[in-house]
Amino acid sequence: MVARLDYYMRRYLTQPNNSLASLTMSSDNGIEVEALAREFKNGPRAVDGIHLRVEPGEIYGFLGPNGAGKSTTVLMLTTLLPPTAGTARVAGHDIVREGPAVRAAIGAALQEAALDPLLTGRDHMKLQTTLQGVPKAERRPRGDALLERVGLADAADRKVGGYSGGMKRRLDLALALVHKPRILFLDEPTTGLDPSSRADMWSEVSHLARDEGVTVFLTTQYLEEADVLADRIAIIDHGKIVARGTPEELKAEIGRPTLEVTPVDPEDRRTVEAVLARFGSAAPSPPEAAAVRLRGGAEELAAVVRALDAEDVAMRDFQLHAPTLDDVFLAKTGRKLDAGDEEGTGEHAEAVPA
Amino acid sequence: MIGQIREMARRSILQTLRQPAMVIPPVVFPLLLVSINAAGLSAATKIPGFPADSYWDFAIAVPFIQGSLFAAINAGTAMARDVETGFIMRLAMTPMRRMALLIGQLIGVMTVAFVSAFIYIGAGFVAGMDFKAGALGIPAIILLGTLVALAFAGIGAYIGLRSGSGEAVQGIFPLLFVFLFLSSVNLPRNLIEQDWFRTIATYNPVSYLVEGVRSLIITGWDTRALALGFGFATLIAVISVSLAAGALRTRLIRT
Numbered sequence: 153m154v155a156r157l158d159y160y161m162r163r164y165l166t167q168p169n170n171s172l173a174s175l176t177m178s179s180d181n182g183i184e185v186e187a188l189a190r191e192f193k194n195g196p197r198a199v200d201g202i203h204l205r206v207e208p209g210e211i212y213g214f215l216g217p218n219g220a221g222k223s224t225t226v227l228m229l230t231t232l233l234p235p236t237a238g239t240a241r242v243a244g245h246d247i248v249r250e251g252p253a254v255r256a257a258i259g260a261a262l263q264e265a266a267l268d269p270l271l272t273g274r275d276h277m278k279l280q281t282t283l284q285g286v287p288k289a290e291r292r293p294r295g296d297a298l299l300e301r302v303g304l305a306d307a308a309d310r311k312v313g314g315y316s317g318g319m320k321r322r323l324d325l326a327l328a329l330v331h332k333p334r335i336l337f338l339d340e341p342t343t344g345l346d347p348s349s350r351a352d353m354w355s356e357v358s359h360l361a362r363d364e365g366v367t368v369f370l371t372t373q374y375l376e377e378a379d380v381l382a383d384r385i386a387i388i389d390h391g392k393i394v395a396r397g398t399p400e401e402l403k404a405e406i407g408r409p410t411l412e413v414t415p416v417d418p419e420d421r422r423t424v425e426a427v428l429a430r431f432g433s434a435a436p437s438p439p440e441a442a443a444v445r446l447r448g449g450a451e452e453l454a455a456v457v458r459a460l461d462a463e464d465v466a467m468r469d470f471q472l473h474a475p476t477l478d479d480v481f482l483a484k485t486g487r488k489l490d491a492g493d494e495e496g497t498g499e500h501a502e503a504v505p506a
Numbered sequence: 507m508i509g510q511i512r513e514m515a516r517r518s519i520l521q522t523l524r525q526p527a528m529v530i531p532p533v534v535f536p537l538l539l540v541s542i543n544a545a546g547l548s549a550a551t552k553i554p555g556f557p558a559d560s561y562w563d564f565a566i567a568v569p570f571i572q573g574s575l576f577a578a579i580n581a582g583t584a585m586a587r588d589v590e591t592g593f594i595m596r597l598a599m600t601p602m603r604r605m606a607l608l609i610g611q612l613i614g615v616m617t618v619a620f621v622s623a624f625i626y627i628g629a630g631f632v633a634g635m636d637f638k639a640g641a642l643g644i645p646a647i648i649l650l651g652t653l654v655a656l657a658f659a660g661i662g663a664y665i666g667l668r669s670g671s672g673e674a675v676q677g678i679f680p681l682l683f684v685f686l687f688l689s690s691v692n693l694p695r696n697l698i699e700q701d702w703f704r705t706i707a708t709y710n711p712v713s714y715l716v717e718g719v720r721s722l723i724i725t726g727w728d729t730r731a732l733a734l735g736f737g738f739a740t741l742i743a744v745i746s747v748s749l750a751a752g753a754l755r756t757r758l759i760r761t
Contacts, residue, residue, distance in 0.1 A: 230599065231760050232595060232598055232599070232759065232760055233759070234759070251760055252601065255599055255600070255601065255760070256601065258599075259599075260599055262592060262595055262596075263592075264591070264592045266591055266592035266593045266594075266595055266596040267591065267593065267596075268517070268521070268587075268588075268591065268593050269591070270520065270521045270524045270525065271517065271520065271521075275517070275520065278513070279513055279517060280596075280600070282509055282510065282513045283510060283513065283597065283600040283601070283602045284600050284601065285601060311524065327596070
């Protein structure tokens with residue numbers, strides 16, 4: 153038995169492109185990226201030598217503003233764009249030398265829901281199951297089951313051109329799942345969706361990872377989305393990864409809560425700023441308010457109130473914010489990621505300078 | 507591969523059928539134009555040397571070529587839409603072969619041209635066409651019409667894939683019409699009196715496509731006209747489909 157196994161091992165390793173590494177990773181559902189880079193002609197280095205490792209079955213959040221390099225990374229990992237430097241293995245396969253094997257193991261819903269407006273949801277399922285090589289007898293039942301699962305059974309025979317944004321995204325997700333991929337790439341899957349559709353998408357993504365063991369690589373510009381869904385996060389900015397870890401780890405790095413105070417009289421804003429400066433470093437705030445990152449934590453709240461009272465400042469609003477991923481982003485990049493303002497603006501939206 | 511082509515062809519046909527604006531013009535406009543021409547230019551049959559007794563018989567070849575121009579636009583627009591919507595990226599993610607996309611799309615367009623050819627022939631007979639090539643000429647004329655549609659659809663697909671813009675494809679339509687009217691579409695080449703026009707018509711391959719189709723109607727089995735018609739149609743089809751395949755290779759990059 154051992155001799156037989158040894159024989160097959162040797163035979164496998166003598167084939168071109170096979171290695172011990174690929175053998176050990178062949179059943180892997182993870183992603184390994186080493187010094188991956190993509191440089192465009194006459195353009196900047198969209199992705200600048202990133203390293204990351206996604207464990208099987210986890211949801212990995214890839215966070216960053218538009219233009220940071222998220223989609224370029226996804227295109228490279230899904231074999232649709234060759235890297236100019238570095239390597240990556242997806243599901244144990246090299247993205248450059250083993251493109252077909254990578255594609256067989258992954259599903260992807262790219263940034264825009266790539267659908268044919270003239271076809272119905274069911275037409276899309278038929279096309280996708282055929283092209284993915286699903287056995288003929290299974291095509292219709294699998295397509296119907298996926299349409300049911302994403303709540304599109306009633307709209308299955310309507311042309312996609314009449315679908316709402318949320319319906320298109322759900323169909324896009326269903327299409328990415330027809331061949332039962334082990335790894336799923338979702339490139340900004342909730343951009344432009346209303347809160348209800350966004351929650352539905354989160355629920356489905358969470359179910360895929362938690363209950364079905366699918367590894368999910370999720371790019372997003374929504375901090376809340378990364379916070380709620382992702383097991384681990386990497387923040388990318390200008391093509392480089394500037395932070396990585398679990399959401400809790402990243403927030404713990406920042407550590408200190410932020411206090412934001414709005415005086416009743418706008419004339420008192422400078423006074424408030426001066427008082428708050430005694431308790432920590434200034435933090436970004438709306439024009440009518442002042443904010444401080446509390447050096448001594450929430451315990452200093454009472455002291456701040458007493459100090460403001462001593463200055464006879466009347467307060468209209470007084471808010472204590474626990475550290476958020478927004479604070480993490482600000483700390484790591486020096487800018488604020490305000491995805492809420494960018495909704496629906498597509499590629500032209502930018503990170504808002506702090 | 508065959509299953510992939512069949513599915514892509516099915517999609518192409520569905521796309522066309524679900525857009526009445528892409529079905530009606532290729533059928534109705536050429537027939538409308540030939541009717542107007544036949545009514546207005548019927549006196550041309552009195553010119554010594556004119557090869558037909560009825561201008562309708564002479565002109566009914568034109569819809570075959572005009573319909574093919576619409577095929578070019580349909581194929582090009584469909585390809586450009588796939589680029590614009592990102593659908594081509596979805597296809598790239600599947601194990602589908604590149605050529606299945608192109609062949610499937612072209613088969614879909616040719617199917618529409620095939621059906622249109624029957625309609626043109628039917629309309630011709632209704633109007634009293636004297637079809638000289640007899641019953642065997644009907645499959646020949648439909649085959650040539652479909653081949654011409656493939657040739658032009660290849661051009662449309664190339665432009666659609668190269669530009670990735672539906673507007674760019676629409677923009678070539680007037681140019682194709684110029685090629686059509688600078689040919690022997692309205693008069694036999696030997697009766698065109700303007701030297702420059704006759705020269706252009708002689709060098710314009712569209713003339714030989716029209717004359718190939720026309721020969722089956724007004725002459726019967728004219729070997730030279732048919733050889734030139736089928737020859738030019740095949741040559742244009744090979745070149746245009748090769749160009750489209752190259753453009754698809756560039757557009758559908760994957761490792």
